[in-house]
Structure formats: structure tokens, C-alpha cells
Amino acid sequence: MKKIFKFYSLLPLLLVITIAGCKKDFQDKTVNNNKPNAVPASLLLNGILTGKGLVEGPDGSKETNCQYYLNNYDYYGNNRYDFKYGDDYYTVLKNVVEMEKQAAKTGNAVNSYAALGKFFKAYLFTKMSMEMGDIPMTDALQGLTNLTPAYDTQKNVMLQSLALLESANTDLTALIAAKENILAGDIFFNGDLLKWQKVVNTFRIRLLIQLSKRADDDAQLNVKKQFSDIVSNPGKYPVMESAADNMQYNYLPTISTNYYPQNPDNFGQSGSRKNTSATYIGLLTKLKDPRVFVTAEPSRYLVDNLKQSPTDFSSFVGADAGEDLGVMYNNAGLQKYSFLNRKRYYSTYIGEPSIQIGYAELMFNLAEGVYRGWAAGNAENYYIAGIKSSMDSYKIPTGTGSFTAYFYRPGSKDVTLPANYDTYNINVNWDTYYNQPEVKYNTANGLTQIIQQKYLALFRHSGLESYFTYRRTLIPKFTVGPGTGNGGRIASRFQYHEYERTANAANYQIAIQSQYGGNDDINGIMFILK
Known part of the structure; x- marks a missing residue:
């Protein structure tokens, strides 16, 4: 009996050892040595760089929040500042x-x-x-x-x-x-x-x-x-020493998930469902800025019905963000507003690189810091460098020269691939542009000038940066009204997520x-x- 008793007292220990050994043996035999069990740092980096947060492209609510590009059809969204959750x-x-x-x-x-x-x-x-x-x-x-x-x-x-x-x-x-x-x-x-x-x-x-x-x-x-x-x-x-140092995302013409947000495939669907904002277009035309000929198109109502010149600055009209959405939709249908330049933004799958952090913005930030007295330097030199870098990105000469403007002409039978364009030769002279009182840097109005030009340079780039700058400086003036909601105020922040x-x-x-x-x-x- 003694021997039997001792044998049974060892059973629990033997069972634990046996089960543990079987478990380890099972795990060893079920590991697939041909399949990685950890993601390498390089692959994680690639996912981070292409994922949410590091790449913010155009044609979303952030562009609307910055009053660059507005919705005129409520199916695609609205222009209200009734903010919900932050990122x-x-x-x-x-x-x-x-x-x-x-x-x-x-x-x-x-x-x-x-x-x-x-x-x-x-x-x-x-x-x-x-x-x-x-x-x-x-x-x-x-x-x-x-x-x-x-x-x-x-x-x-x-x-x-x-x-x-x-x-x-x-x-x-x-x-x-x-x-x-x-x-x-x-x-x-x-x-x-x-x-x-x-x-x-x-x-x-x-x-x-x-x-x-x-x-x-x-x-x-x-x-x-x-x-x-x-x-x-x-x-x-x-x-950054030049635009070659920009942190920017380049769209690919061969992979549909990496197409530029506006492209030939969605021209017929959204080419007229949104229009430019008066905040952006109004500043360009006020400064007689040639960038308007590259980024926008003239109002076809003014050109075709009222016979205004398509290269006259007064032919470019953005919608007031505060406008009632129904009114904006009706006016857009009558072609009273300037749409995005469809040659630039809809005729290819690569559009333009989406700049996340860029040289032009840096120049304006340095100009602002020097203007505020935070460092020694010449604010005007930085200011000029920022404007010229932005002009260069649109291939607009920053000396004396010319470039070709392409304006879409409605009536083309092919609404999938816009190809019906009128071309115009635009002459530019840097000195003429820069020596305008509203453009030429002067210390008394320096902060407004710096931030206005920064706003123009960030069109379609850098997510909410222009909204953040407006919120901090109130420059340029954002418009409000029935269409922007929130009691006629530009919201100051986003809410926390509901799960919090x-x-x-x-x-x-x-x-x-x-x-x-x-x-x-x-x-x-x-x-x-x-």
C-alpha cells in the first residue's frame, strides 16, 4: 500500500510535466518558419508614411474649413463650422x-x-x-x-x-x-x-x-x-533650402488607390459640385495675382453671357462661404462662380504633389518670426522667397515672361475626360506685381501681408494649417453666414471623440x-x- 500511495502522489507532477512538454512540442511544430511573426521596421515605416496623418490630401472637409474650396451640393457635404470630432x-x-x-x-x-x-x-x-x-x-x-x-x-x-x-x-x-x-x-x-x-x-x-x-x-x-x-x-x-526639400506626397498614375483626388474618372461627377471660395479668389484678384489663372477658371456666366474677358481679374468670382447652400447651388448651376482649373486638377491622375511641410511655408514662418522680433534677419527677403517659391510651383515666371492659361469650355461631349480648353497667353512681370502697395512688404502692414501670402501658398496643401493660422491671427478674413452655421462663428476647436x-x-x-x-x-x- 505504501508503494501505491507514493505512485499516486507523483501523478500530478508527472501530468504537469507531460502536458507542458506536449504544449511546447505542439507550439514548436505549429510555427510556420516561412511566415514572418513580426513586421519589420521598414514595412511599418512605409505604412506610417502613407497612412492617415502623415498624408493629408485636398478635396476634403479640411479644405472647406480653410475656405479654399466649397461644397455647393449637400450630397457631398456643406460648409458649416458645426465641428464634430477631431482626428x-x-x-x-x-x-x-x-x-x-x-x-x-x-x-x-x-x-x-x-x-x-x-x-x-x-x-x-x-x-x-x-x-x-x-x-x-x-x-x-x-x-x-x-x-x-x-x-x-x-x-x-x-x-x-x-x-x-x-x-x-x-x-x-x-x-x-x-x-x-x-x-x-x-x-x-x-x-x-x-x-x-x-x-x-x-x-x-x-x-x-x-x-x-x-x-x-x-x-x-x-x-x-x-x-x-x-x-x-x-x-x-x-x-529646408528650396522646394526640393519639401515633404510631399506624389500621386501615382498606375494605382487607382493612389490617384489624385480629382482626376478624369470623377470629373463628370464632381467637377461642378464644388466651387472656389471668395476668401481665396477674392484675395488673388485683389492683388492681381497671376496664380488665379492657374488654379481657377473664370465665371462662364460673366465670360459667355456678359462677354467679359476671360483673362480679366474681375471675371474670377468665388462664392461666399456664408452663403445659403441652396443659393450657392443655384448660382453654381448658372456658372456664376469660378470652379477649380479643370485642366490642372482633372486632366491627369497625378494632379500635383500634396505638400505636407514645405519650403514656401517655412519662408513665411521665418518672415513672421523676424517681424515679431524673435530673431535677427530680413523679413522682406523671407517674404519674397516664399512668394517666388509658390509662383515657381505653378511655373509662373518670377521675372519677365509669360505662361499659358487653360480654361475649360463647357459643351464638350466627353464629360469623362475634360479636353475642351481655350488657351491664353498670360504676360507677367515680377516688378509690376511686387511693387503694388498691397503686395510690396512694409513693416506697418507686415504681418497681414506675410499671412495673406502664406494663405495663398498653402492652397490645397498642409491640411488645416491655414485654418489654424486664421484662428490665431484672424488673417485673412473668413466669411460667415447662414451657410457656415454655428451662430455666425468660425469654430475654435473640434470635439473629443464620443468613445472618450x-x-x-x-x-x-x-x-x-x-x-x-x-x-x-x-x-x-x-x-x-x-
């Missing part, structure tokens, strides 16, 4: 964290993917904060270990992001010097780390400009000194109470705007 880039940010983890397996703490990861975090976190205010950052991206992250104040988001950009610049300097610039999957710069370093510092200049309202009263943000440090030390902080109210309710309530008096108010004023 959610946390899924993209999770991929950034995973990219960093995979890159760290090489054994190098400082590597190209980690350096770009810091930039991506600064870029995406600040974009969300610019839309909504306080957001989870420090406690975010921790997976199941923290499903209810606390919100960082907007100030802390900015502080952390500026520090990330400084660190990214330092890492990139070291990697470039050591020639350890291994970066696969890079659709923007083909692994050129110096160009990425220029993007990092150019974006940092943008971010500092966005903080202009806190430049005088917040020593921790230290906006002026950071701006001056970058401008005065280009060796340490290289920035349920899944992270306690922290959500703390955030809206501390910022907006307990109401997730689209007209609430966030920290950077006070």
Missing part, C-alpha cells in the same frame, strides 16, 4: 511605437527609425492637440496596461513635442556623421536623413509660430529663444472641466489661443 492618430502612433521596438532589436538605441519615431510622435500628437486641446500623451500607447490614460495639458503636449524634435535633430546629426543612415521603406526622401533633419527643424519652426500667443508670457515654452537658436545656427539646425466620453469618462470630464468649463464646446478657447 484620432493613436492607431498610427501605435505603429510608430512598434517600429521603434523592431528597430531596437538591432541593438542600436540610436537608429534612423527611432529618430523619425520622435518626429512622428511630435507631429501627430501636436496635430491632435491643435484640433482639440488637452489630449492623452504621457499615459497613451500603453496597451492593456492603461486603458484610461490621463490627459496631458496642451502646454505639456507642446513641451514634450518640442523636446522630441530637439532629440530627433540630435540623433539625426549623429547618424549622418557616422554614416549610419539605414532607412528602408522611405517614400518621401528615399532614406536621405539630411532631408528628414530639415523636415524636423522646419516643422519645429511651424510649431513655434503656432505658439506665438504664448511667446511673451510662458518662460517654460521659451518660444523666442528656441526660434532664434534654430535661425542663428543652421549648421546645427538645418532647415464612455471608455475614459473620468479623465474626459477632468479635461473639459479644466479647459472649457465642463462643456466640450467647439467655440471654447484652448491654451495656445489665450
Whole structure:
């Protein structure tokens, strides 16, 4: 009996060992060695660069929010500032964290993917904060270990992001010097780390400009000194030197998912369902700016019915964003407004590159910082460089010369591929344009001039940047009315997502109470705007 008793006492241990051994043997035999069990950093990078957040193209609500291009048919949307939810880039940010983890397996703490990861975090976190205010950052991206992250104040988001950009610049300097610039999957710069370093510092200049309202009263943000440090030390902080350094997305003519948003396939459907805004067209015609001949078409009502010259600035008319949508639809049907230039935007599948962070914008941001006294320099030189870069992008001569304007003429039987164009030779003279009192830089009106030209240069580019600039400076004047809703106001922010109210309710309530008096108010004023 003794022996039997001892035998049974060993059974549980033997069963555990046997089951564990079987489990391990089963796992070993079911692993498919021909299938990767982790996504490489290069593939994650490619997905991040082509995904939501890093690429913002035209023809969406953000273009309407900037009062560039308006809806005149409610099936496609409206022009109201009754904002709902801001952008959610946390899924993209999770991929950034995973990219960093995979890159760290090489054994190098400082590597190209980690350096770009810091930039991506600064870029995406600040974009969300610019839309909504306080957001989870420090406690975010921790997976199941923290499903209810606390919100960082907007100030802390900015502080952390500026520090990330400084660190990214330092890492990139070291990697470039050591020639350890291994970066696969890079659709923007083909692994050129110096160009990425220029993007990092150019974006940092943008971010500092966005903080202009806190430049005088917040020593921790230290906006002026950071701006001056970058401008005065280009060796340490290289920035974009020309449009060749632009961070831009190039559309592909061979892959339908990468077509330019306006293209021959949707010309018949949407070519007249939207029209340009008076905010944009009115500024161009006021300045007698030749860019209007490239980006827009004259009102066919004025040209065909009233016999105005199609190359007369007065023939270009944008719709008032505040106009009732029914009235706008009726006027658009009568061809009283200027549509997008259909030769430029609808005749190919590649359109134009979509600039996310660009040289022209940098020039205007530098001009603004110098105008504000944040750094030594010549604001007018930066201002001129920004205008000329924008003109160059449209192939408009910035000396004395001419270019061809193409205006679509309705009546073509082929509504799928617009091909019925009239051509006009447009003569331009830079001195004549620039020496207009409204254009030629003068310090008394310098800020308005800089931001007006920046607004023109960002047409169809850089997401909400022109809306953010308007919200900060009220330049250029955005129009309101029945069509814009929200009680005749331009909304100041977007709301938090509905899931925050349920899944992270306690922290959500703390955030809206501390910022907006307990109401997730689209007209609430966030920290950077006070």
C-alpha cells in the first residue's frame, strides 16, 4: 500500500510535466518558419508614411474649413463650422511605437527609425492637440496596461513635442556623421536623413509660430529663444533650402488607390459640385495675382453671357462661404462662380504633389518670426522667397515672361475626360506685381501681408494649417453666414471623440472641466489661443 500511495502522489507532477512538454512540442511544430511573426521596421515605416496623418490630401472637409474650396451640393457635404470630432492618430502612433521596438532589436538605441519615431510622435500628437486641446500623451500607447490614460495639458503636449524634435535633430546629426543612415521603406526622401533633419527643424519652426500667443508670457515654452537658436545656427539646425526639400506626397498614375483626388474618372461627377471660395479668389484678384489663372477658371456666366474677358481679374468670382447652400447651388448651376482649373486638377491622375511641410511655408514662418522680433534677419527677403517659391510651383515666371492659361469650355461631349480648353497667353512681370502697395512688404502692414501670402501658398496643401493660422491671427478674413452655421462663428476647436466620453469618462470630464468649463464646446478657447 505504501508503494501505491507514493505512485499516486507523483501523478500530478508527472501530468504537469507531460502536458507542458506536449504544449511546447505542439507550439514548436505549429510555427510556420516561412511566415514572418513580426513586421519589420521598414514595412511599418512605409505604412506610417502613407497612412492617415502623415498624408493629408485636398478635396476634403479640411479644405472647406480653410475656405479654399466649397461644397455647393449637400450630397457631398456643406460648409458649416458645426465641428464634430477631431482626428484620432493613436492607431498610427501605435505603429510608430512598434517600429521603434523592431528597430531596437538591432541593438542600436540610436537608429534612423527611432529618430523619425520622435518626429512622428511630435507631429501627430501636436496635430491632435491643435484640433482639440488637452489630449492623452504621457499615459497613451500603453496597451492593456492603461486603458484610461490621463490627459496631458496642451502646454505639456507642446513641451514634450518640442523636446522630441530637439532629440530627433540630435540623433539625426549623429547618424549622418557616422554614416549610419539605414532607412528602408522611405517614400518621401528615399532614406536621405539630411532631408528628414530639415523636415524636423522646419516643422519645429511651424510649431513655434503656432505658439506665438504664448511667446511673451510662458518662460517654460521659451518660444523666442528656441526660434532664434534654430535661425542663428543652421549648421546645427538645418532647415529646408528650396522646394526640393519639401515633404510631399506624389500621386501615382498606375494605382487607382493612389490617384489624385480629382482626376478624369470623377470629373463628370464632381467637377461642378464644388466651387472656389471668395476668401481665396477674392484675395488673388485683389492683388492681381497671376496664380488665379492657374488654379481657377473664370465665371462662364460673366465670360459667355456678359462677354467679359476671360483673362480679366474681375471675371474670377468665388462664392461666399456664408452663403445659403441652396443659393450657392443655384448660382453654381448658372456658372456664376469660378470652379477649380479643370485642366490642372482633372486632366491627369497625378494632379500635383500634396505638400505636407514645405519650403514656401517655412519662408513665411521665418518672415513672421523676424517681424515679431524673435530673431535677427530680413523679413522682406523671407517674404519674397516664399512668394517666388509658390509662383515657381505653378511655373509662373518670377521675372519677365509669360505662361499659358487653360480654361475649360463647357459643351464638350466627353464629360469623362475634360479636353475642351481655350488657351491664353498670360504676360507677367515680377516688378509690376511686387511693387503694388498691397503686395510690396512694409513693416506697418507686415504681418497681414506675410499671412495673406502664406494663405495663398498653402492652397490645397498642409491640411488645416491655414485654418489654424486664421484662428490665431484672424488673417485673412473668413466669411460667415447662414451657410457656415454655428451662430455666425468660425469654430475654435473640434470635439473629443464620443468613445472618450464612455471608455475614459473620468479623465474626459477632468479635461473639459479644466479647459472649457465642463462643456466640450467647439467655440471654447484652448491654451495656445489665450
